[in-house]
Amino acid sequence: MIEIPNADRDRFAEAFVVANTPASLLTWLEGDPTVLRVATSETDEEIIDTLLPLLRAAHRSESQTGTAYGLLVALGLRRRSNLGDFALPCRLTSLAWGDEIWRRLARSYVPTTRIERRVVQPATANVQRADGGAAVILDVNGNRVMPEQGE
Amino acid sequence: MPIRLQTARGTDISNDQWTEISTYERNWAATLATPHRQIRTALSPTYNCHGLTFASRRTRVFDTPEVQLILGDDSYTEVPIETVLPGDVIVYYADDGQITHSGIVVANPDQIPRTPVIVSKWGSGPEIVHRYSDVHTMYRGIPKFYRCRA
Numbered sequence A: 001m002i003e004i005p006n007a008d009r010d011r012f013a014e015a016f017v018v019a020n021t022p023a024s025l026l027t028w029l030e031g032d033p034t035v036l037r038v039a040t041s042e043t044d045e046e047i048i049d050t051l052l053p054l055l056r057a058a059h060r061s062e063s064q065t066g067t068a069y070g071l072l073v074a075l076g077l078r079r080r081s082n083l084g085d086f087a088l089p090c091r092l093t094s095l096a097w098g099d100e101i102w103r104r105l106a107r108s109y110v111p112t113t114r115i116e117r118r119v120v121q122p123a124t125a126n127v128q129r130a131d132g133g134a135a136v137i138l139d140v141n142g143n144r145v146m147p148e149q150g151e
Numbered sequence B: 001m002p003i004r005l006q007t008a009r010g011t012d013i014s015n016d017q018w019t020e021i022s023t024y025e026r027n028w029a030a031t032l033a034t035p036h037r038q039i040r041t042a043l044s045p046t047y048n049c050h051g052l053t054f055a056s057r058r059t060r061v062f063d064t065p066e067v068q069l070i071l072g073d074d075s076y077t078e079v080p081i082e083t084v085l086p087g088d089v090i091v092y093y094a095d096d097g098q099i100t101h102s103g104i105v106v107a108n109p110d111q112i113p114r115t116p117v118i119v120s121k122w123g124s125g126p127e128i129v130h131r132y133s134d135v136h137t138m139y140r141g142i143p144k145f146y147r148c149r150a
Helices: A008-016 A022-030 A031-042 A044-056 A063-082 A098-106 B022-027 B048-053 B064-073
Strands: A125-129 A135-139 B076-079 B089-093 B099-107 B117-121 B127-131 B142-148
Touching: A008 A022, A008 A031, A008 A063, A008 B022, A022 A063, A022 A098, A022 B099, A031 A063, A044 A063, A063 A098, A063 B022, B048 B064, B048 B089, B048 B099, B048 B117, B064 B076, B064 B099
Parallel strands: none
Antiparallel strands: A125 A135, B076 B142, B089 B099, B089 B142, B099 B117, B117 B127
């Protein structure tokens, strides 16, 4: 479980109350120092272990709800910087804006472009080391090519 | 609970009315008054800032694309701060282009620098009359003013 100081919880609570939209809440939380600290210093498992009891609480306070959003965004930031795996970490139905915020985090993730390069094989000859260290040049069919015939 | 909400061109706008105000919100709202802010109404869970600005205080509008749809369908045009008039609207944008807040201009005193006064709503809190730059840090961003040409 991650220890989150009361001052941080109070800030999360105010963010939750002030936010008019999921966008404004996410924008705020993405820049929150505590969210950034959790995202960089805690593991996915620790974040989820701390988040789940908050999601399951029958009657959440603003402090708990705001903290849950903070942890959710921290988890999203970790996923964004690590694997880019945006499968839902748990059911977010108890957070009114949970799914929406998670979708926004996933949408803003830009995966690194995968570049494939094909190595072009020499079309005419391979070089192998023969017994005794002498170089033998073979053509693509495996036939020996004499140096004076190579050009 | 959503209501029927459409743009001038008849495009449906998703929305939702909320019904509850918590004790925490009441206590938080009590801290909002400052010498430069005028609290205009009681708290209301029914509408948010976009609901005040674009939906006649009837409901909450949440998404940036929905607000952009309204701005487009209702023929809003951006106007420079020097020419802003009462009745124009202000929309705050975050760095990533997301809309974080909105309000209605109520005055634009003839002074330099221009500091329009707006009425806006913070969360489920009250409507507040304040200078356009005096907003909660969550809403700070790039303010743009628009006039409805319809």
